[in-house]
Amino acid sequence: MSLFKLLLCSVCTFLVLYAPQPLLPIFSELYDVSIANSGTLMTVTMLPLAIAPLCYGVMLSQFNPLSILRIALLILAASNLLFAYSDYFSGLLICRLIQGLTLPAALIGMTSYIGTTFQGDALQRNMTLYIGSSIIGGYLGRMLAANFAAFWQWQNFFYLVSVSLVVLAMIIPKQVKREESTKQKIKPWLHLAHLKDTVLLRLFVAVFFMFFCFAALLNFLPFIVQNQYGITDNKEIGFIYTGYLVGAILSVCTPWLNRKVKNAWALLSLMFILYCISHIMLTSHILSLFIISFTLFCGCMFVIHATAAPLANKISTAPASVTNGAYVSFYYSGGALGSFLPGFIFEEYGYIAFLACLLVCCSFGLIACLANYKQGTSIT
Known part of the structure; x- marks a missing residue:
């Protein structure tokens, strides 16, 4: 299967994950549910993403990753269609739960295929392209859904x-060469003891709070711009999400930052400080400053993510599949809780209290990174 087709699968997969996000105000009004409850459309999808990655690795060790990807795309297509036809909010939640259970299989299927097909520089380059496609899919899902x-x-x-998902599923090759005789079945639970390292756990905690804040702001952004700036036009809401894409582009400088700042913990601490500052700047009543702050917010998140993911693999003694599974679990656990719990604060106490909550959580991530930096960890 060509890499281009695989990247198209990645983009469409993330379209499914993030398309409902800018439409939450519509769903809140259409189905007569509260702001916090509308956010559960993201929560029920991210919860399986928080626990499934470790389990799905075992399944993919026994089946062809492209076969898993094809089935996952067809399930996502069917659930997406049912989502559009549902007349009840409970129906939307069921469809999103199905998607949450299916998405990890699609994501791990794509990364497993890249990992087993490419080596050396090609592996690094193509995995980077995959991450880029996921960012593009996240942006297009939000922007296009709002404009539609x-x-x-x-x-x-x-x-x-x-x-699109059905067409992509049909063009996935039915066979791919695999060396079954040399492939070992992965049993992640046998290696969990390696994840007890304090330094690694602090990094995972930082990643948890990083995505908690990010998911919270992105999830309730449509309500924020409505309440704070009187923006109700879906086209304008979709445009504000452009800050997400600009922030992602800024994160391309991460390798350069890693070369300039030799200690990765120092870089992570600096990024978390800027991340905290962006939370404070988001209190502005001026829309242009809010957009600038939002862009800085997204840029910091992506730089932290791009630095923390490879760092976890460097300092962990567990197999790569277990390390990355744990990383993704902490990442989406933060996202699942962030997409739901802060909504109650926003609903009951307002926007400033909402940002204050996120600032406190962001500070916990900063403290975790500073603790590793002060410990004198030499891993870069």
Whole structure:
């Protein structure tokens, strides 16, 4: 299977994950649910992503990753179609739960295929392209869904994504060469003891709070711009998500930053400080300053993510599959809780209290990184 087709699968997969996010105000009004409850559309999808990665590694050791990917894309297409047709909010939640259980299989199928097909520099380059495609998919999912809702009907976007997923599933090759005789079945639970290292756990805690804050702000962004700046036009809401893409582009400088700042813990601590500052800047009543702050917020998150992921692999003594599974679990655990719990604070106490909560959580991530930095860890 060509890398280009695989990247298209990645983009469409992340379209499914993030498309409902800018539409939460519509769902809140259409199905008569609260702001916090509308956020559960993201929570029920991210919860399986928090626990499934470690389990799915075992399944993919026994089956062809492209076969798993093909089945996952078809399930996502069907659930996406049912989502658009549902007349009840409970129906939306069921569809999103199905997607949450399916998405880890699709993601691990794609990364497993890249990992077993490419080596050396090609592996690093193609994995970077995969991460880039996930960022593009996240941006397009939010932006296009908002614009479809503004110009047509929000359901039309879900129909389009479903058709795209079916087409991509059909063009995935049915066979791929694999060396079964040399492949060992992975049993992650036998290696969990290696994850008890204090330094590694602190890094995972930092990643948890990093994505907790990010998921919270991104999830409730449509409500924030409505309440704070009076923006109700879905086109304008979709435009604000451009800060997400600009922040992602800024994160391309991460390798350069790692060369300039020799100690990775110092770089992570610096990024968390800027991350905290961006939370404070987001209190501005000026829309242009809010957009600048939001761009800085996204940029810091992506630099932290791009630094923490390879660092976890360097300092962990567990197998790579277990380390990355644990990383993804902490990452999406933060996302699942962040997409739901802060909504109650936003609903009951307002935007400033909401940001104060996120600032406290962000500070916990900073403290975890500073603790490792002060411990004198030499890993870079």
